Amino acid sequence: MHRYEAIRAELLNRIRSNVWPPGFSVPREEDLAEEFGVARGTVRRALASLVAAGLLERRKRAGTRVVEPTSHQSTLKIPIIRHEIETQGRQYGYRRLSASDGIITHDHQDLFAGASLRHIVCLHLGDGSPYQLENRLINVDLVPEALNEAFAEISPNEWLLAQAPYSSVRTTMRAAAAHGDAATYLALPTGAPVFVIERITRLDGVPVTHVVMTYSGSQFELVTETDDLRWTRNNPAVIAR
């Protein structure tokens, strides 16, 4: 175990055991360094990990304080659908339903106002049965290569991830009732609960793509796991069923 890990563990202990209760003002870096007999940089690293975990809060001049817990947080990872399905040991299938181009002058969110768009609707299947309906708009001004891609064999999901860089992603999740085309394509009765993920991806503020992904059935689950707090650790979300 490295020194910064040991220090982090000890600090974590003090927080958990309420020796350092919420609101408590933690000693300055220099004092901690002296206490643990290490360089200031090593203490800094331990502290940084606890800040990243949302347990400490630091401000210049004001010092370091233990945070009042107000929320849970964890890292959510949404994999490429093909991988998601294959990880379940099922055969991945893909079907393009429609592809068209056009210029949007107005849309309900004014997201793409004025941009040239490519509109793709497609279906992802697991062992032949519908798994996810993907309804996607691509900003062709930003990703002109999308015009030459038919998306007959490869899904926009996968293609874009490989092609288009992005700087910010906004993801929305909700429960909805299946209706119309979605119900038909997903082979669900109208009104059946479906899990919907909507995502807007931007590059330097400009929308690259907007996608609505509707998952078949209500059995869909997203799992996020926050394991122990480690600095280099990953807490990947797992897709379970």
Add this chain to the structure above:
Amino acid sequence: MHRYEAIRAELLNRIRSNVWPPGFSVPREEDLAEEFGVARGTVRRALASLVAAGLLERRKRAGTRVVEPTSHQSTLKIPIIRHEIETQGRQYGYRRLSASDGIITHDHQDLFAGASLRHIVCLHLGDGSPYQLENRLINVDLVPEALNEAFAEISPNEWLLAQAPYSSVRTTMRAAAAHGDAATYLALPTGAPVFVIERITRLDGVPVTHVVMTYSGSQFELVTETDDLRWTRNNPAVIAR
């Protein structure tokens, strides 16, 4: 702008512009340090931020490589329900529906097998109308103070967050159809789509609490935002492959 930020931006640029395509082997730290005219530590910091963002992958001796993009990731934050409702500018309301104690000898997940439990069912309201149904089991062996708390005024959600430390959280989200008690309490017709969050909180592997939160209606949305990549931000590292 700090030096490590400038370096990170430049490296990010090379990755985005495919000057450094996926799989590309990035120069060693020492060479980068020389190229940018900084100390090795400064380059390391820039690289660490890109690793945390999932864009680079590092292995000793093997060097640093640009990762093949395979998924989106972002930080998900689930706030205290009261705050969530109040943030919407609505009046928070709380109603305990039931509270009971017992020992569970067997449960479907064998989660609490053998533990003494406290079972609370309660309702969170926004402007008087049902917002979320909370169905919670608390491990009293770990949190004995819960026995003396009636949860008549304060919700277990809030109480536990203030009282009980935890080391790992497992969150599951799904769409479901409202039925039975849930439908009644949430004033929804049977079969209406509801968003369900299930959470198991552990302290050093031992389950502290298990909660199923059912949100009324389909209007519920969770939003995760991945802003720009910052080092001090809450982007727990993800390498996962």
Add this chain to the structure above:
DNA sequence: AAGTGGTCTAGACCACCGC
């Protein structure tokens, strides 16, 4: 104004693991 966290340096040594 001063004290805190934040950045940066120029070194040293270690440990893993691919050649």
Add this chain to the structure above:
DNA sequence: CGGTGGTCTAGACCACTTG
């Protein structure tokens, strides 16, 4: 075995912010 990333040090200086 050697080269890479990983850890750690003992300094210096900066900049924010609050008492």
